[in-house]
Amino acid sequence: SYNLDASKILESKWNQSKIEWRERYWGFNKKNLPLNGRLWIPEGDQKFPIISIIHGNHSMQEHSDDGYNYLGEYLSKHGFIFNSLDQNFLNGSWTGDFRGKEMTTRAWHFLENLSYLKKLNNDSSSILYNKIDFDNIIVMGHSRGGEAVNIASKFNELKTFPDNGNIELDYNLNIKGIVTLAPTDYRYFRNYKLKNINYLSIQGSMDSDEDSFFGIRQANRIDNESSSFSDFNILVEGANHSQFNTSWGQHDFGFPGKLLVNNSNILPGWLQRKILKKYVYNFLAYTLNGNPNSLEILKKSENYTIEENVSKKIISRSKIGGSSVLLDFEEDELSYSKNSKLKFSDISEIKLEPLKFRGGKNQQNSALKINVSDSSEFIIDILDDIKVYYYNFLSFDVSNDQDTAKLEISFIDKNSNVIGSKTLKLFNTNIDLNNLKFNYLTEERFKKRNDINFSTYYVDLENKDFKSIVFKFNKGKYYLDNFSLNF
Template identity: 40%
Template structure:
């Protein structure tokens, strides 16, 4: 009997096994797919059910006043049909998206992610999302308008129309992007200048000026601090004060945080010393765009007037594409004190230009931006024995720092989460309303932290400058208060010119140093009342505050929440015919704490013309709070009216004594400026997210000579005042904030 070959049997067996495996695999895949579909469907229903359940559960704790059963029914109707309808709408949207070309969907997703990531330099996502969406939509619309005719040709009329619209839209967008911005509106407030009592402090002095540099001699980036340096210095170990020194930063500069250099640009008066010493330190900027060069205008001026001036290099602590440096404010402050040590050493060496030229008993620190905070922090460190954030590190400085000048300073909490407070140091604050970097008047907190105890003849002053920005105080920074491409969104049209802004800085910085270091009191009036300096300044609005030890405040509103009391136990407060009366904290444009309390008052002449806020004295004020013929009534006030009104607010101040009264109209002394609405950017959406409210209250110091009250009524006995009343008896209503009520003993 013939037999079938063995390989044929094996082949049929293998084929049969493959057929069985294929059938089994198909059934398994079908089962998995069926299971998968059921699973996805169940998951979808589960998510929808949980949403409905959550909404229904809210009805159990929501009270409409119609009864619990009706509340639950209402939320059930919202939950079941509402959620189901939302899901159906979502299905429709997804279906439409699926019909779009894959290239378009991928481009939108990828472009959106990249745009958001690129713009989010400050990790403030809520601020940049509107801008990111706008850029994406603009790109989609313009691309679509131009893309259609390019794809379908220009023979069709519709192609020509779309191409024309696309080109116009593109041109309009880029014109808007590169235009300087929008002019703002300011109501015209007439402020008459007072006659200056001294010469213009911004004028060059009588000294010729010598310039040179000192530094490590090993700077990779700048010849003036390396091969061309005039004086060599030792490096210092800054690692205990800072952190996160990246490899990229080390590569760029050529040193680590353990051996940072002491570099400085010096402007020195030629002639016999000793001269006061002034250090200027920049703030945070791109470290690759060197900032210390930007204060030469101050260096030349101050040196010509007899101040040794040094612009301190701290660029290696600035931000970069490679990241920032943690704890940089403390490091910046500590570095300033290291420079003082170095200059003190130079001052004792015969082979240096500093030899016996420096008056180490007359020192001033000037800082801009983060440098402004570093300056006051250095003055604080200077008085301490140990570093507050790490007490194992000892300090041994104790230099005679007499004066601190802060230009648009930051005010971060750097000392164990506490604000910086100092006693009896001369302090000047400058800030611009159009500061698009530090849009809030943060330096005002520093100003309030300076206490004048009378132990030293110190003064403090602040000048708020309308239309001044952050960067133009430094010639390197210019009018860009932020990084590209955000600079394209800034509203630069209202800004003062750079030369004008620096003219203000020269006038006030020089005048303050003449007052505090050269002890020339003829300049003091310009700080107490900015109108004495108006003839030297560009035309804009100024708001100023001032205080010295002659100011005795009996109502600073920091004591309690009782609106009927003041800082003095012998004063009671009454008020009447007001729409609003309460004590509270003055607010910044955004949410930062200002730590400045006062009284808020609102009135409307249609409601009553007898609105008043009165301080009642239970007994005559005693020294140092008493009034006399040579004293001033002093207080600070801010206009809080609606920004749309742009109207000045006026009211009367009345003193009463033994049945006699005398009244002075505020505007006869000095007008209370209208609110100053600011538009930092060209787009309202980015404006609101990044900068907050359009206005920010700024306090003006008012000093009303008691002699004016005596002129109004010679019969009044100013030494026995029993009431002080703010009388809201002028046309129009208003909202104001009042603080720091007291007496200024002018003689």
Template identity: 40%
Template sequence: MLRNFLSKLGHWLLQRIRLIPDKDRKNTKWFMLSFYITSLFVAIIYAIGNPTGVSLFAHVTNIGKLVLLHGITYCIWTLIISAILSFLYIPFPRLLLSSFSYLMFASVIVFIIEDSGVVFAFTFGISYSLLCLLFTLLLLLLFKKRFIMNLVIFSLLIVSSYLVFEHFGNALFTRDVPAMADMNLEQLNVENPGEEGNYSYTFLTYGSGTDKHRSEFGQNVNIITPTVDASHFITRWKDKREEFWGFNQSQLPINGRVWLPDGEGPFPVILIVHGNHTMEDFSTSGYDYLGEQLASRGFITISVDEDFINYSNVSGIPNNNYELRTWILLKHLVQLKDLNETIGNPLYEKVDLTNVGLVGHSRGGQAVAMAADYKRFFDDEPWFNQLQDIQIKGIVALAPTDKSLDGKRAWLSNVSYFVIQGAQDADINTFQGDRQYYRTSVSNDTFKASLYIAGANHSQFNTEWGSMDTSLPEGLILNQMQTIEPEEQRQLAKVNISAFFERTLHGQMIYEEFFRNYQHGISWLPDTIIVTKYENSTYFPLIEFDNNKPVMAKGISTNEDGFSEVNIFTPKDRRNNNRTVDASHLKWKSTAEYTIKLEEFDKNRLENKENLMLTMANFTGEDNRIPEIQILLETTDGIKVDLPLSAFLPFPPVITSDFTHFGWFDSIFREGKYENSWEAVFQSFEIPLDAFEKKNAKFDRNKLKRISLQFDRPSGEVLLEGIGLSR
């Protein structure tokens, strides 16, 4: 009986297997081919975005493995699912459905692996699969008859659709905002810092001389440097990483790309350190444009190699990665000191180590701040005494991280700090460097500044990182239409970084005016919206806000008139993290006035103060209204003078960003990382008091009695962070 049952079962199974294609039509083969190709595309994109080696052979091998695995999986999946459908007597095209289900599975699973978010993975995977189905159906209908004519029509539809969408996408970034202040501010009478300087320079490298993948640190290196041992705090260094590089954490190389100005020297030195990126996709040469620019202006510039501690799809990332980046950077400074004192190498007596600047990108941006505050993060080591004579005078952070390490973050003093952040940054999509700005105290000759750029992303500061802020396939989901051109983003970096170091390392004080008010160098900048902050050691706050209450200088009082809402709170960034400082939320539906009264204020504090300083942010959200503000100053003898704030600097709009195409997936992609399209970004306004004296010769700043901000636009809302005086 059992034998008879098994015989019937076997016969039934074979019959159902033979009937698998029974419900499929002749066009099924075209659908299956389409689903195979579109799922193959997903596999290839995933392989490209997750390299396992450096060479072309390694890339081809990696892609080949995925293609082979995809082909085998596609065939097995299709056969098994179609057989199950046949066994269940499902009266639908079984091969078509099973191959379609594989396309959905592949499209979903690849984004789940990439941690793009489960909801997004299913939403995108199913949508992509349905589009492929409809696209294939459309092609079959188009090419069934009149092949050539339909091909032309179809091509025209594709091209015109692209042009329409491209125009619409670019229109998202267009804003009706004046670039210039109403008052024509005098342009600085200095050369454009973004242009090449007068120094010729020599390119050279220093390093271990044994690098397996980069000849400039291997056989073609100019200066051999000893390796360093980090094994006392780096314990995770996988065998695959050692196999790739040929060394472990006890033999880390000190490699650098150097641009050396021609001349006797010594020259100020600037070290640039990259951030975390795929290890096999080298980052160090991505700042050559900065190295060449700065060297032409008389700075020794060095791009520090830390590729060997970056993340790898094969070997992960070493532990204590943030500390290790800083530790290696400090080791470079020690090595430069040795080279500067050693006869017989190109850097002998060329390096002015009392005049050091640091530039860091991403995790490197945090590393440079930590390097200036290294004693907070490291115990005394024997070589730390060699750092005592090295003076770091300026730090630039490009889209930096600000991760707490064992509850510690860098606090800076006696050093100038400048941070740049892009509004379109899909990697570090909150203004994290703004926190370091507030953890920097300025004194004597130092200042701090920030620059927030509409349309700038994360990767384009490094020429080797491409234009996408995430690796494939996620990078294809990101919106590129609001991103400014790479050349424009790097030009903004060159102008600002060069100006910063001309001021901090060359002592050309005039360039500080550019950071006070970028209108002084507006002709140097590409056409995009920027938001800036600035503060020097002469700043005296009249009113600030902390712990949900105002903090006022002695003798100061305030009055708010006409506002529908006034409340002090801690603004949040895009990820709903609290900002470092509080602000007063001012909302009005008709005209309103915010007044600071100085009747009992010590007028001696007004001596030598030349500027009124305001720090505010637009808070109107996506409706993007621009407040119109009049500044009214009144003296004790009754003289009143008013000027529009826009005479000095345009009030920036709320800068919104769609991180995915047209913002369709912002709320679900990467677990809602991009759900909030904007965050409050504060602009500092420096208002020269002599402008009021020029308007009315009777105005005496030393008799200042009242400062009023008059909000004239019918409705709006701003955040007020502080009002003060400076020189």
């Protein structure tokens, strides 16, 4: 083990209570944090990309770093080095926990671990010599670890620790992508924006620990200037919080609270982890190798069959970088942007709405809420500066709670002629979040039994030179967002 002095990083209190007991249990304090981890290395003489993960908060007596062994075994067979870092000493216990005050320490400790591995990789006497491809790093985190790797990705770019200017940072690691599993996004007070990085966040609908898809908030704070970078947000119906880590067991609550959990709605642990492996592998194949088939898998919402006549929804909301935004509804003006003008007819309700998660936290995103009839029209006029024939796809997000909803799209040229049309069957993005056995308990704990979920659609433009796009929805209520032209 290699030790680190975190005394200038970690908040002044080593813990909220029982400090001396905690130090006696571990045999160290914040001046000598160990740098331990578990490595899975493929066979072969070449260098391999590295995926490095940090766990989240759990009982510190029940070690969490071995809970991702299944990912290490799977990914190492597919040509990736997998590193699971030990941060159990930053977790809680019956003495209490740091209540999020340790988030910067998790991020800093994570980067120090990667830096240490880089030294070993360059050391000809090390068994890791020339094994790790440090041009291809993927960072990964679960729960608080998810927020921590987002923070670490920002710290990686900084020269100075923002909470103590006496600490210099100098990492500059080549991080190609971020994967977060049921992450937090509110423990650290700085909500960092990130730029030009691939991002995947996965959340379970039956998560009773992190009650909403907070990974979307970080996605909303990513600015990707090139189509080489994208973000994907995958909501898995029936997945919970704990089963991404085999050491955490089946339940998100301890005793006696777990007796109230609606287990009939939760996926088996093995299936939840199988789905995770599918999306992580395809994210790696897309991010590191540009695999177009993997991109299509990541973009697709689907009904996932788990047994005969039983399926669960997997909802994908994505954004391809380098797009030209037509309307994203983030400003005060509803019907105009620098690239387009919105017109509509026979729509009984149309309003900008700042979105909140079911527990009341801000999604850091606004959308357009509409209530339409079968005769309603929603029209986007393209302004003259946009050369639409340069783009390959039109993309947009829809939240829809109907099984039979359809959308008719027509492309209109400058002479008011229809030059193409497309009919889409809309995915029902509604998921009843019945976490607990009694609805009133779910509503008391989580405020509501549903969230506003979006699925992203991509329509091939086929080199059309159009001036307007007409959308006609089935009668109903919808939320719309992020109309863009993509390469």
